Amino acid sequence: MASLTDMDARLFAAAEAIRQKAYAPYSNFAVGAAILADDGQIYAGCNIENAAYPQGNCAETSAIAAMIAGGARRIARIYVTGPGAMPVTPCGGCRQRIREFADPETVIISHGVEGDPLALSLGELLPHSFGPDFLTPRAS
Template structure:
């Protein structure tokens, strides 16, 4: 059974409902469809020492890695308002680590229309793991 955008939206919204955003008041949820066919979700978690917080996208990526997924096939990001909530620059690079330039990112301000874009459109000429030499571990 194929995962639908409605299922990704619901997972992102369930994660957003658990966000810890007492400082910005801007709760974000993310849901990843991984290569194993499962959905992994995450929310933003703020911290009084601002640089120590987590965005929703890397929270979802961490859940994916812990759950056994390896690649991002599609990611859905939700936030408040009408304007699509796109991943920040750092999150775009984090998505690039586990996705490809063709990975689709759906960004949604839940009161408006979603924006669907590839990672290449959001992060052109990106640097990814394939540029580094292979390492034996």
């Protein structure tokens, strides 16, 4: 595991603060995510469930939306936190969403608050990923 930094502590605090605001009445599994973006700002999001289950948002998706709304476009680092002892890693869909705005070397820290954090690169969580760099730019 990569060593945690002072920035990681700030990201953890932001992820935990927003996790307390999660709307998770069905799963009772509140998750928070905090992104350090390319503009140096921290953007946070929590999971938002819906009675029509597939219509909810994961915390990572909410944090990415906040980042885009804030004007940033690249993820420099992301911290995901949730309940329990096991690291709360992004789901497959969120791994792909993160890939849209991050490089395979980008560090994702996953944390179950009763256990130890796990720091892995996006490439380790999503090997052989498909990203925007695979697409050929369209001619104008």
